[in-house]
Amino acid sequence: MSASRLILVMLACLLAACEQAPAPSNGFAGLGQDAADFAQVERGRPLVFPLDEGAHDGYRIEWWYVTANLTDAQGREWGVQWTLFRSALRPGPEQVGWQSPNLWMGHAGLTSPFGHQHAERLARGGIGQAGVVAEPFSAWIDDWSLRAESGTQPLLRMQAHGEAFSYDLRLHSEGPRVLHGDQGYSEKSGKGQASYYYSLPFLRVEGQVEVDGQRYPVHGQAWLDREWSSQPLAADQQGWDWFSLHLADGAKLMLFQVRQADGAHYRAGTWISATGQAQALRGEQISLQPLAHTRQAGGQQVPTRWRVQVAEHGVDVEVDAIEPNAWMGTAFPYWEGPVRLHGQPGGRGYLEMTGY
């Protein structure tokens, strides 16, 4: 769910442009050359685990992204987001101390029956305030964390808090890891922009959420996304609409479109069967139609009801935001919230929209 992905990618461009005095080896660097000094995303590079669960130094941008659809004891629906972004100011490996090229940004969101709340954390790399370690897995920024806990099955503990909310959830992995695109090589445009992208869509969740001092035990499903890249989007690409859907029949569906100024949006996705078999979807197999817009706190008109069709797999649903005002008013704002599916088959999931 790549909301801030776009924004961060744009941020990365911005960073490159702001590098005022590049080292001589970078030449009189324009953007392209500068980007070339970062590690490049290449088709056919096999992903290796658990190594690729950690940070990919040398790539410009990277994220660990968890979204969870939860239900409380009264059957009310909740949504939780936990995200850690890494953004490199300069190419090159991680360094100890302030010389580190990395900036870290954490976003936490909670959609409750009482509304939507969010929080943000920023930190510099290299000093230990934020970071990711592959084994045993641990990702953190300040006192927010997503880390492996010992148990009989793969288990993650996820914690974060904002001004008037906090959550502490345990994620049990109940299905395989899914590589998107071509064995994890996921194209973002027809012009070669791409990222490495895999997910853990089969996560069972239990834990507690606290809002305004009141605790609620919750349970449900979660989806973890991992993505890293170095390339900025094409200039005419305006934003993303991203869907991660838990279908009622146990299958999972990831869809996205990168909106282009000319209206020829780039679409792609992955169909994941209930047993974890993945099949990449091409643009022409996917139909995404905004049906209704909601005006956000910042004045943006954001489509909060969609018609989503993947005819080949019998999917024809209306995707409806549970909280139409799930606006993340962070430094780089976007919309991210839980959705309910009406139609064939039903289900629920998360929607992320950027660039509005």
Add this chain to the structure above:
Amino acid sequence: MRLCLLALLSHWRRHPLQGASILTGLWLATALWTGVQALNSQARADYARASAVLATPAQAQVLPRQGQYLAQADYVTLRRAGWAVTPLLEGRLRLPGEAGGTLQVIGIEPLSLPAGSQVAGQPGEGVDLLAFIGKPGQAWIAPDTRQRLGLPLGETMPLSEGLQLPPLVEQAQLAPGVVVVDIAQAQALLQVPEQMSRLLLAGTAEPTLPAELADRLRVQPAEGADDLQRLTDSFHLNLTALGLLAFIVGLFIVHAAIGLALEQRRALLRTLRACGVGLATLLAALTLELGLFAVLSGVLGVASGYLIASLLLADVSASLRGLYGAEVAGQLSLPAIWWLAGVAISLLGALLAGLSSLVRAARLPLLALAQPQAWRQAQSRWLRGQALLALGLLVLAAICWGLGDSLVSAFVLMASLLLAAALLLPALLDGALALLARRCRGPLSEWFIADSRQQLPALSLALMALLLALAASVGVGSMTQGFRLTFSGWLDQRLAADLYVSAPNTTQTQLVMDALAAQPGVEALLPNWTLDTRLQGWPVQLQGIVDDPHYREGWPLLEQQADAWAQLAAGQGVMLSEQLARRLNLRLGERLTLPAPSGEQALPVVALYADYGNPKGQALVAADWLRRAWPEATLGSLAVHLAPSRGEAVQAWLEAAYADAGVRVIDQAGLKAWSNQVFERTFAATAALNSLTLGVAGIALFISLLTLGHSRLGQLAPLWALGLGRRQLAGLSLGQTLLLAGLTVLLAMPLGVLLAYCLVAVVNVQAFGWRLPLYIFPGQLLNLAALGLCSSLLAASGPLWQLARRQPADLLRTFAHER
């Protein structure tokens, strides 16, 4: 009204000098006042800028228990425990080159700044983050500081030892003398890798530190940002008092000139009234006329006050930096409001000075004869009134002396003493002349005295100004000289060690101490443990010292109990700096309660010592006692006593071995030179203002004599007619002036000494907390007396030169136009 005004103004065409003197008086008064105000307000504005370098919602801060720095790892630990802290690293950076100069480096971490923070007056969100923390980064500096140091804009600047300052970026709102950089840059520049000075904690609560950090760190409410303001208050009050004195002296000139102009225009006023001009119209015209003078000289005054301030600013800012570590920009700003304020103060001054003249004009009897004798009779009534007022002022002074306990009351005491003396001056001079008159035999000498008495009323205001200026000069001069004497003697005793070594933290200092102990020629190593705390809201430094004969022999005590040093060493006594004892109102033998973390500790005061120049309080205790009571006390510095001629060798060895570790070594001579320099700078501004005041008094006398010159023809012409030559007449006149001035100078001397006493024993105590012994310097008194006489001579010479060159026809005409 218009005619009336024109008629009044025509007077100035005939007496341009009187007009000039009113203008000059108001101009000088406004200029000196504005100058001092400009200095003060510039300094205050800069304190405000200093406290706004980084404004966060933080109400508390996390500090190291030991030393200057806390570990970066502890900052990370706190962040990962959920504490919303943001780090600061502060230190001084010496710039290369001969001009040198230092900058205060403030390292910030912009990503962790709490929402709503302001950096250099702009919101934290407005920071160009990527340029600031990226490479090569940015160093923010105020435009005035950059210009003062002559630093290039936008270029990386190499410093010594391979360090470099990131490209400078100007921030108009930034405090002077400060450079703000990313904390990574600050750690490199200050050579303290992975160290931080303090952490600002957002929110009002003071949470409890995690157990593993509690022995290294402590949480303290944010320091009062007004500390600097409070510490420097007395300094600014002193400047204000000097400015006020100059203002009053200036007003004397105006008063004299306006009074004279009114006297000379009695006939005109009477004629105007007789022609049917109403009293109200007449008074309005007079007021309007005064207002015109005031506006004109107000504008002039602001311009020259600004000039004076800009000339003095270098000294004032240097002494503020030396005394209080307060940074003041090297450039003045001149906001538009100053012009208005200058005109307003000039108007106020003109009104004050002219009020009595206006009142007299209002009461002017239409038919009274305008004769000198009548004036003199009126004047003697006036003299009695003045004497009564003076007595009242003396009573006020006595009350302030007896009951006053603030700086304001000290200044009221001085002001009432000065004013009383000035008001009494005519009566005293008159009395002295009366005494002389009895001894005079012969017509010429009798005339000489009688005519002097006749001149007295007209000259008295100028003489008062001379008295005030001279007395102030004597007072301030005696105090400055006396302070210099006391200070250098005290410094000699106090700075007895050969080298002073300071290191960034206790461990470092102990390392250096151990290494030094093994060096040949080291006779004594005196560690100095310190702890900063607050007593009754006042910043106080506790110093823990070891028992050593060097202290017993060298540390100057003002008062002490029998075995003070033994009690101190045993941890059973505390020695207080004079200003701390006064502030806490503690006397020898009374107990001082100290808020130690383990509970309150009370120690008897066994001695008091002088601690000149220290704006904070200080108390000496035994090092062992201090470390027991406050485990977080730090070992910041060492005093090293060396065998003769080992100083340079040991200093060179120390610098070679420890300079990289942030260890600083300063030798006794260097420290003394620095202290003396601060001292000289502090009094440079005072001395300059003082001599300006004396100059104003000289001008007052000159103008008074000049205005008098013309009217004196009437008195001198008969003598000329009786056969005295013009030169002889001029000589007699000179003698009269010198007699009056000489008597005034004579009276100014004891008044000046009294003033000096007030300054050292009352004002200093209230302003700084220390009392100085009163020294009288006969040479200085003689110098000033000669200066006073010379300026009177100079003032008298112009009119006399005119007189000596008067055409006999002028003198003859006097008889033709006998009033």
